[in-house]
Each structure stands twice: as C-alpha cells, then as structure tokens.
Amino acid sequence: MKIPPYLKKGDLIGVTCSSSKMDLQAAEYAAGVLTSWGYRVHLGITVGTSFHNFSAPDELRLEELQDMLDDPEIKAIVFGRGGYGMICLLDKLDFKKFRKHPKWICGYSDVTALHGHINKQLGIPTLHSVMCSGIRAETVENVYVESLRQALKGKNYKYSFEPNDLNRTGKASGQLIGGNLTLLANLSGTVSQPDTRGKILVLEDVGEYRYRVDGMMYNLKRAGWLDKLAGLVVGTFTDAQETATPFGQNEYEIIHNIVKDYDYPVAYGFPVGHTNENYTLKLGLPHELQIGEKTCKLIDRS
Numbered sequence: 001m002k003i004p005p006y007l008k009k010g011d012l013i014g015v016t017c018s019s020s021k022m023d024l025q026a027a028e029y030a031a032g033v034l035t036s037w038g039y040r041v042h043l044g045i046t047v048g049t050s051f052h053n054f055s056a057p058d059e060l061r062l063e064e065l066q067d068m069l070d071d072p073e074i075k076a077i078v079f080g081r082g083g084y085g086m087i088c089l090l091d092k093l094d095f096k097k098f099r100k101h102p103k104w105i106c107g108y109s110d111v112t113a114l115h116g117h118i119n120k121q122l123g124i125p126t127l128h129s130v131m132c133s134g135i136r137a138e139t140v141e142n143v144y145v146e147s148l149r150q151a152l153k154g155k156n157y158k159y160s161f162e163p164n165d166l167n168r169t170g171k172a173s174g175q176l177i178g179g180n181l182t183l184l185a186n187l188s189g190t191v192s193q194p195d196t197r198g199k200i201l202v203l204e205d206v207g208e209y210r211y212r213v214d215g216m217m218y219n220l221k222r223a224g225w226l227d228k229l230a231g232l233v234v235g236t237f238t239d240a241q242e243t244a245t246p247f248g249q250n251e252y253e254i255i256h257n258i259v260k261d262y263d264y265p266v267a268y269g270f271p272v273g274h275t276n277e278n279y280t281l282k283l284g285l286p287h288e289l290q291i292g293e294k295t296c297k298l299i300d301r302s
Contacts, residue, residue, distance in 0.1 A: 001123050001124070001125070001284070002099075002102055002124055003102075003124075003125055003285070003302075004075075004076075004102040004103050004104050004124065004125065005075065006104075006152065006153055006154030007039065007075050007076060007152045007153060009038035009039070010038065010039070011039055011040070011076070012039070012040045012041070012042060012073050012074050012075060013034055013039050013040070013042070013076045013077070013078055014041075014042050014044065014071070014074040014077045014078075015027060015030070015034075015041060015042065015043050015044060015047055015077075015078055015079070015080055015132055016044040016046055016047070016061075016064050016065055016068055016077060016079060017044070017046040017047055017049075017055035017056075017061070017079070017080035017081060018046070018055070018061050018064070018065045018079060018085060018089060018114075019054070019055070019061075019079070019081065019082055019083040019084055019085035019086050019110040019111075020053055020054060020055060020081055020082065020083025020085060020110070021050040021051075021053070021054060021055040021081075021083075022047060022048065022055065022080040022132065022133060023048065024047060026132065026136070027043060027047045027048060027080050027132050028043070029135070029136065030078075030080075030132035030133075030135035030136075031043055031132070033135050033140055033145075034078065034135075037149050037152075042074065044064045045060070045064060046060060046061055046064050046080075047080055053083065053085075054083075054084075054085050055080070055085075058085075058088050058089065061085060061089060062089045062092055062093070065077075065089060065093065066093060066094065069093065069094075069098045069103075070094075070097045070098070072097075072101055074103060075103050075104070076103055076104040076105075076106055076152060077103065077104070077105055077106065078106040078107065078129075078131060078132060079106065079107035079111050079131045080132045080133060081109075081131055081132065081133035082107065082108065082110035082111060082131065082133075082180075083109070083110055084110055086111060086113040086114055086183075087110075087183070087186055090113060090117050090192060095118075095121070095122060098122070098124075099124070102122075102124045104126065104127050104152065105118065105126040106126075106127040106129045106131070106148065106152075106280075107127075107129060107131045108128050108129060108130070108131065108179055108180065108204075108272075108273075108278065109131075109179075109180050109183075109206075110180070110183060111128075111131070111179075112128075112179030112180040112183035113183045113186065113187060113192065114126070115177075115179055115283050116177070116179070116183070116184065116187045116192050116193070116194050117187070117191075117192035118284075119177055119194045119283060120191070120192055120193060120194045121191065121192070123284065125282055125283060125284035125285045125302075126283050126284060127148070127151055127152075127281070127282060127283070128179055128272070128280065128281040128283050129147070129148045129151065129278075129281070130144060130148050130280070134276070134278065138276075139276050142276065143279075144271070144276065144277055144278045144279055144280075147279050147280040148280045150280075151280040151282060156300040156302065157279075157280075157299075157300045158297060158298075158299045158300070159270075159271070159279055159297065159298045159299075160295065160296065160297050161267070161296050161297075161298070162269060162296065163291075163292070163293065163294060163295070163296055164252070164267070164268040164269045166252055166253070166256045166268050167265075167266060167267055167268055167291050167296070168263075168264070168265050169265060169291045169292055169293060170231075170264065170265035170291055171288065171289065171291070172200055172230040172231030172264060172265050172288070172289040173230060173286065173287070173288050173301070174198045174199045174230035174231070174286065174287065175198075175199050175200070175283075175284055175285060175286055175287070176199070176200050176202060176233075176281055176283055176284070176285065176286075176287040177194050177196065177199045177200070177201055177283055177284065178194075178201045178202035178283070179202060179203075179204070180204060180205055180206075181203050181204065181205040181208070181213065181216050181217075182205055182208060182216065184203070184220065184225075185219045185220065188219055188220065188223045188225070189223060193225075196226070196227075196228070196229055197228040197229075198228065198229075198230050199229060199230060200229070200230050200231040200232070200233060200287055201225070201226075201231075202233045202234075202235060202270070202272060202283075203232070203233070203235065203255070204234075204235030204236055204237065204274070205237050205238075205251075205273070205274075206236075206237070206239050206274035207238070207239040207240075207241060208237070208241060209240075209241040209242065209243060209247075210240055210241070210242060210246075210247035210249065210250070210251065210254065211243065211247050213237065213251050213254050214247065214254045214258075217254060217255055218258065220258075221258055226258070226262060227262075229262070229264050230264060230289075231264050231265045231266070231267075231289040231291075232255075232259060232265070232266040232267070233266075233267050233270045233289065233298065234251075234252060234255055234266065234268045234270065235269075235270050235271070235273040236269075236271070236273035236275050236277070237250075237251035237252075237273070238273060238274045238275055239274070252268045252269075256268075265289055265291040266291070267289065267291050267296050267298075270296075270298065281298075282300055285300065285301075286301040286302055287299060287301055287302075288301050
C-alpha cells in the first residue's frame with residue numbers, strides 16, 4: 001500500500017466538480033477556509049459552471065480531473081460536491097501518474113465510485129470526507145469539518161458514538177472501505193467492486209426509497225459483499241422516501257434484517273453521511289471497531 005503524503009503548510013489543493021454543479025460563491029467560501037488552514041487552493045473551471053444537472057459536459061469534467069490527478073504540485077483534491085456523474089468518468093481515467101505519485105482524494109456521496117475504484121485497482125487510501133459544499137459558515141467550526149483538517153495533516157482519530165438497540169456487539173479490525181450505498185451497488189459486478197473480505201464496511205445514503213435500499217442490500221448480499229466482513233458501520237440514511245404503500249421497515253431495520261445471519265459486529269448511527277455530522281474517514285487504512293453495550297468507537301490504526 002502506498003499512502004499519499006500528508007499535507008504541509010503551503011501545499012496546493014485542487015477543487016473540481018466532477019459530478020453535479022456547484023455555486024461559485026459557496027466554493028469560494030470553502031476555498032477561503034482551506035486557505036485559512038495554511039494551504040493554497042486552485043479552483044478548477046468546472047466550479048461555478050453548469051451543464052444540465054452536471055457542472056460541465058463529460059469531456060471537460062474528465063479532462064480537469066485527469067489534469068489534477070496528474071499534476072505533481074497538487075497534493076490533495078477536495079471535490080466541490082457529489083450528485084451524479086463520477087461513474088461516467090471512471091473507465092476513461094488514467095491512473096499511471098497517480099499510482100506513482102498519489103495524493104489525497106477527499107469527498108463522499110458520488111465520490112464513493114472513485115474511492116471504490118482506487119481501493120480495488122490501486123490499493124491507495126483516500127478520504128471519505130466533507131466536500132466544499134459542506135464547508136459553510138454554519139459548519140466551519142464544527143468537529144466534522146475539523147476532522148478533515150486533522151486528517152489532511154496526518155492525525156489519527158478515535159471517534160466515539162452512541163449505541164443503538166440494533167447493534168451487534170463485538171470488536172473488529174481491518175481496512176475501512178465503503179461509502180454511499182447507491183454508488184456501491186452501482187460498482188457491484190464491475191472492475192471497481194472492492195474486495196470486502198476482512199474489511200470494515202461503511203454504508204450511508206440519502207433520498208432513497210426504502211424498497212430500493214432493501215433491493216440494494218440484497219444486491220450486496222448476493223454479490224458476496226457481506227459474507228466475510230470483519231465489521232459493518234451504518235451511517236445516516238437521510239430524507240427517506242416512501243411509495244403510496246409504506247415499506248414497513250426503516251433503513252436500519254432493513255439492514256438489520258439482511259445481516260442477521262452473520263456474526264460480525266454491526267454499528268448503527270455512526271455520524272457519517274449526508275448531514276452536517278460527517279466525520280472524515282481514512283478509507284483503505286487499518287481501523288478497529290469496538291461495539292459495546294454502553295460505548296462505541298471507531299479507531300484509526302494507521
């Protein structure tokens with residue numbers, strides 16, 4: 001495993017919108033925060049532009065992301081926002097220079113596709129983290145934005161979170177992988193599907209119909225994602241959708257039903273996902289999961 005260099009004061013961060021469009025003023029605010037941390041920031045030309053639901057046509061989004069992956073001066077890429085569009089670019093990206101000189105890929109949601117692809121094909125760690133869209137005046141001083149700052153510096157973390165009645169207690173050790181459930185299901189059966197054996201898998205999602213969450217979990221189960229996990233961490237499932245006839249289970253109950261036949265520890269309600277409570281996670285690096293009756297912890301062991 002080749003770990004990207006952690007950042008030093010004066011290092012350059014690239015900001016690109018490889019998926020959906022983002023407001024320029026919001027991106028400039030986030031860039032100002034990153035600058036206040038001691039970094040230089042380059043805003044790409046896809047920031048503040050729009051092309052239907054995307055920031056720009058596929059060709060332009062691909063060109064800019066490729067340039068940032070290849071540029072030796074850029075030490076981290078913080079994506080503007082998620083949405084949709086990364087899956088369109090994966091098979092056209094060239095990672096030769098990135099493999100030799102890796103840098104931190106920072107984001108979540110649609111960026112999950114890139115995290116998964118890099119994990120499977122390159123074995124290089126990435127950061128599942130807040131993006132520029134999440135660095136706002138009302139969040140800039142919270143512990144979740146701060147967790148990105150600390151991770152970029154190379155600081156280890158120990159996150160504590162509240163127990164849940166559905167938890168399966170125990171301890172697990174392994175590399176942390178995962179992210180957005182919809183994107184992981186999209187990677188299933190492709191060259192980008194990560195190897196989950198002995199890993200701690202993280203899941204979260206937003207705005208999905210509950211029957212679709214059930215279907216995607218069955219997808220993971222039937223494709224072998226869940227068979228030999230070391231542990232499972234379930235984050236937030238916000239803005240749940242229902243059809244005219246309610247599904248009858250919430251997201252945690254759905255997942256609990258799918259994984260009931262396994263014996264590894266499972267934690268529900270970890271602060272990660274499409275909310276302001278979104279801890280930075282070092283995907284691809286060793287972690288320890290401790291699930292007790294009264295205390296729950298996710299510990300960075302890198």
